[in-house]
Amino acid sequence: MTEDSLASLRDSRDSLTLVREFGPQEQQRRAQIAAVARAMATRDGYRGVTIRAVAAAAGTTPVTVYRYFGSKDGLIQHLMADWALDTLDRLKNAPTDxxxxxxxxxxxxxxxxxxxxxxxxxxLQAGMSSVHSPEGRGIGVWRPLFTELVRAALADPDWTDTQDRALVLGHVLTSCLLDLTTGPAGLPGIRHTITRAAQLLFTQP
Structure with a gap:
C-alpha cells in the first residue's frame, strides 16, 4: 500500500538502527542540524559537508551529529530522503493534463x-556521491520513491509495480541525476532521456 511505501522512504532518512525514539526536543535539534547541513550541501556539494563544519555551524559537537546521523553519508542520506519526500509532495500537487x-x-x-x-x-551531487560511497546504502533504498513517483504521475495511489517498470525507470532517473550533477550532458538531453524511457516503459503494446 502507499503508506507502507512512504513509511519505508521516511525510514531511509535514518542510517542508524535506533534503540529508542527521539523525544520532541531531540527531533527538533536533529532537524536543525539537518537544515544546517542542507545549506552547506546546497552551497558546496558533497565535499562541502563535514561533520566538524556542520557541528560548528549548528552550535553543537561532532559527537552529537554522529549520534543523530551515524556518519556523513548517513546525514546526507537523510537530506536526500527529505528532498525526495518534498519532491513527491510537489509532484502530487502539480497540475496534470x-x-x-x-x-x-x-x-x-x-x-x-x-x-x-x-x-x-x-x-543532488552530494546525494549521488553518498549513495555510491563505500558507506552508502545503495540505490535499492529508493525503490519506494520510484513507485510513489509513478503513482503520483498517474494519480493512482493503488498502482503496483508488478512488471518492475517503476524500478527500471528509477534506475534511468538515477543515471540522469548523475549526468545532471557530474556529466557533460545538458538539461535538454537529460529530459529527453527520461521522457523517452518513460514512454517506452509505459506505452501499452
Whole structure:
C-alpha cells in the first residue's frame, strides 16, 4: 500500500538502527542540524559537508551529529530522503493534463522531477556521491520513491509495480541525476532521456 511505501522512504532518512525514539526536543535539534547541513550541501556539494563544519555551524559537537546521523553519508542520506519526500509532495500537487495517456503522464512527471533537481544540483551531487560511497546504502533504498513517483504521475495511489517498470525507470532517473550533477550532458538531453524511457516503459503494446 502507499503508506507502507512512504513509511519505508521516511525510514531511509535514518542510517542508524535506533534503540529508542527521539523525544520532541531531540527531533527538533536533529532537524536543525539537518537544515544546517542542507545549506552547506546546497552551497558546496558533497565535499562541502563535514561533520566538524556542520557541528560548528549548528552550535553543537561532532559527537552529537554522529549520534543523530551515524556518519556523513548517513546525514546526507537523510537530506536526500527529505528532498525526495518534498519532491513527491510537489509532484502530487502539480497540475496534470487528464487528456494525456499514462505513458505521457509519467514522461511529463519525470521530466519535471529533472527540472526540480536542476534547481538544486549541488545537493543532488552530494546525494549521488553518498549513495555510491563505500558507506552508502545503495540505490535499492529508493525503490519506494520510484513507485510513489509513478503513482503520483498517474494519480493512482493503488498502482503496483508488478512488471518492475517503476524500478527500471528509477534506475534511468538515477543515471540522469548523475549526468545532471557530474556529466557533460545538458538539461535538454537529460529530459529527453527520461521522457523517452518513460514512454517506452509505459506505452501499452
Amino acid at each position: 487528464p487528456s494525456l495517456d499514462p505513458a505521457d503522464r509519467v514522461a511529463a512527471a519525470f521530466a519535471v522531477v529533472i527540472d526540480w533537481a536542476a534547481e538544486d544540483r549541488n545537493l
